[in-house]
Amino acid sequence: MQPETIKYNIMEDNPFVVSGHIRPEYFCDRKAESERMIKLLTNGNNVVLKSDRRMGKTGLIQYCFDQPVLHDNYYTFFVDILHTTCLQEFVHELGRTVYEQAVPRGKKVVQRFVKALHSIAGKMGFDANTGLPTFTVGLGDIERPEYTLEEIFGYLQQAEKPCIVAIDEFQQVTKYPEKNIEALLRGHIQQIDNCRFVFAGSERHMLEQMFDSRNHPFYKSADNMDLVAIDRGVYVNFMCQQFEQKGRTLEAEAAEGVYDLFEGHTYYVQKTMNESFADTPTGGICNGGTVKKAISNILAANDYFFREQLSRMTIAKKMLLYAIAAEGTASQITSANFLKKHCLASASAVQSAMKKLTAEGLVTQEEKKYRVSDRFFALWIRKMQA
């Protein structure tokens, strides 16, 4: 008997993008949100954009930046500061981003940038042989971060077009060891008059503290946008259309099932549909069975990673995590009922375990409700416990 051959879609894009830039034809909806964001920015407002992780903040910002009204009339910059832990790193990341996004705009723009940044000018410029721009600024070269920061803002201030700077995971700055970082940044941002900002982040309560409490420097300095799941009907339509455009059929009930399973949470829907699409040959039909198999493949691929996460957890944390995964969305986690149902030791033990789980990002809290942040992890735990 011939072994079964696997057919790969070599010539075709998978229309369900899960990393990197999303081409407009593969970008689902966000019409109202992008209009709102563009309107705010082009009318002189800053925006604070909040949502759960992997809901689509970065995607939305990039989509807005790609729209002609912003693309043609502004210089746009996107800085992700998730990994930064001090001002020096923040300045390094901002400097690198501004430099990199200056390069495609031509030699003159780069020259102006190099000139503006006296403090690190020796580490940037043009290669004598190739003529190509070079940037060899290391973290250690940022010896006086406050000064270099001032220079970067100075450069933006005199750029020949107005600028939009998006800072992703902005709440990170509150964790820096330096004092008065918020005041320092707010000072620069307030002074610069040709630059608007998008402050994005997934740690809602931290952003709220920064922007909604009176005694913080950023108080009321930006308009709030809360990004929620894409509308069910719109998303289901999008999924079916993507299959259709590539000569395949996606059964609407299967699409609805995926949407409901993940409550429309963008990344999990996209990842499941990416895998399901890959498993559907041209001319084929994707149904509930295809999707189920796709999810099972995704969970299997993450098996080691999930086990490894569990291996680093105390039994108290683990049991609470299992309890939350079993509930899907859990509330009243310190009630006698909940403790008894899930064999948890005591209300105080649950409280301290929960503090750690949320701080580590493993559990997401919204109002008084909790769920496992990674929805695939939640499914994996449920399957393992079944």
Ligand SMILES: Nc1ncnc2c1ncn2[C@@H]1O[C@H](COP(=O)(O)OP(=O)(O)O)[C@@H](O)[C@H]1O
């Ligand atoms: N409107 C959209 N249509 C299709 N895929 C999207 C859309 N928005 C985001 N995605 C995808 O969903 C995932 C999560 O989006 P991302 O923007 O990284 O979320 P966040 O920045 O909120 O963590 C990514 O894989 C991205 O490619």
Ligand SMILES: [Mg+2]
């Ligand atoms: Mg993001």
